[in-house]
Amino acid sequence: MSANPNIGSHVIEADVVVCGGGVAGTMAAVAAARQGASVVLVERYGFLGGNATAGAVAQFNSWQTGNGRRVVAGLADEVVARLRLYGGARAHESFVMSTGHHMDRVEYAPEVLKLALDDMVAEAGVRPLLHANLLDVECEGRRVVGMRVLTKGGVLRLRAGVLVDASGDMDALKQAGARFLELGDNETLQPATMMFRFGPIDFDRFGALTKAQLAELAARGYAQGQLARAALHSSRDPYSTDGWFNISRLGIDATDPMALGAAEIEGRRQAWKAAWFLTNSVPGCEDGRLRAFATQVGVRETRRVEGDHVLTAEELLKPVQFPDAIAAGAYPIDIHPASGGALHYVPMDADHAYQIPYRSLIPSTLDNALVVGRGISASHEALAAIRVMTISMAVGHAAGIAAAMAARAADAGMGVQVRAVPVPALREALVRGGAVLG
Ligand SMILES: Cc1cc2nc3c(=O)[nH]c(=O)nc-3n(C[C@H](O)[C@H](O)[C@H](O)COP(=O)(O)OP(=O)(O)OC[C@H]3O[C@@H](n4cnc5c(N)ncnc54)[C@H](O)[C@@H]3O)c2cc1C
The missing domain is CATH 3.50.50.60 (FAD/NAD(P)-binding domain)
Structure with a gap:
């Protein structure tokens, strides 16, 4: 005992x-x-x-x-x-x-x-x-x-x-x-997302982008296969000039253990690609790099x-x-x-x-x-x-x-x-x- x-x-x-x-x-x-x-x-x-x-x-x-x-x-x-x-x-x-x-x-x-x-x-x-x-x-x-x-x-x-x-x-x-x-099923359940932290961001310039400009950039990234989702949603970190980005998309049943593990791996790949799109294409993000993945894929x-x-x-x-x-x-x-x-x-x-x-x-x-x-x-x-x-x-x-x-x-x-x-x-x-x- x-x-x-x-x-x-x-x-x-x-x-x-x-x-x-x-x-x-x-x-x-x-x-x-x-x-x-x-x-x-x-x-x-x-x-x-x-x-x-x-x-x-x-x-x-x-x-x-x-x-x-x-x-x-x-x-x-x-x-x-x-x-x-x-x-x-x-x-x-x-x-x-x-x-x-x-x-x-x-x-x-x-x-x-x-x-x-x-x-x-x-x-x-x-x-x-x-x-x-x-x-x-x-x-x-x-x-x-x-x-x-x-x-x-x-x-x-x-x-x-x-x-x-x-x-x-x-x-x-x-x-x-x-x-x-x-x-x-995988198509009807809301998808999971691998959030990622990216920075530094020049928020004066990134924040000045109009909705139309953001939509155009997001559509371009999606059409090029760089973004899994035609969006550039982010939250600003209170401590730094970093942002947390919510732009990957993983259609899975997260109660399926094999699918959940595969989604973690695919989520990191999507986040990595999206981060390069930010660096290369989005004003204010040129100096930024992916700094961290979320601990786990977020399940909706x-x-x-x-x-x-x-x-x-x-x-x-x-x-x-x-x-x-x-x-x-x-x-x-x-x-x-x-x-x-x-x-x-x-x-x-x-x-x-x-x-x-x-x-x-x-x-x-x-x-x-x-x-x-x-x-x-x-x-x-x-x-x-x-x-x-x-x-x-x-x-x-x-x-x-x-x-x-x-x-x-x-x-x-x-x-x-x-x-x-x-x-x-x-x-x-x-x-x-x-x-x-x-
Ligand atoms: C990518 C994404 C973006 C979102 N965006 C927003 C947003 O912008 N604003 C907003 O307000 N909401 C947002 N949501 C929704 C929101 O985050 C969730 O719906 C909410 O956090 C659910 O909270 P919860 O406590 O029910 O579940 P969870 O946050 O899933 O918590 C469940 C807890 O149980 C633990 N747990 C699970 N299984 C076990 C087990 N077997 N044994 C022991 N512990 C276990 C987990 O570790 C976890 O801590 C988003 C969700 C996702 C995934």
């Missing part, structure tokens, strides 16, 4: 176990711990953030409607405030896209986000279990009882009152035998769980007012096709915002599990809007409070039941925490 009490027959118990430390999972863990729950946050890397750090996405999009009405705040605001303490986030900015529609964002330094998330987790009393890969999940009927994770020390067992699956790919719920919505879409409610694009566009709304958003439906240079983009009117119901966080086949982030119960088109990190953080915030409430009710002898969470009390707690619900 291992000398380490955490390994072998020893079991780590927690009111709430969050599987996956992306922005959604980290917010869920922090929110649950602040409600007094004991929380373990399982993450396969040695740092938190997921796509936001490992994927180097580098900008939080869509905090407000086109006319400036805030739709995301709460814990997500705190993340930005903490980034700013380290000088790791630029000012919030609004601008008009090449489609003529509004967008807003906060650009940040992915490396600094790791520190900000560490601080939030430590202060809230969350127990982070880093370098831990989910192995399997044990269920009894409709209840998750526990899970095993693979660590450097061997296999570790965890017992959870509530499981929050924040793994993006819904690995935990897959192991728990949950039902999923149709996954799609894989499994989406079947929940008590499946959120649809029609509901977002109407927008439907849900009595159990726990988060809001204004990001448009933004579908990157797996191949070709185009985007499928359904913009929102200037004051348009939509809501996300609590029922979309509840896997239909389980009683003590919740889902956050890009795997929540939504159609492919609806996910194309609600997948952004601002909304992922808002949903994580809500799930964390709900998980803690469910665990607390169980302490009182009722058994953990996420469907029994009193939604008005959940909504009140969110509003007290600064969240916007619609």
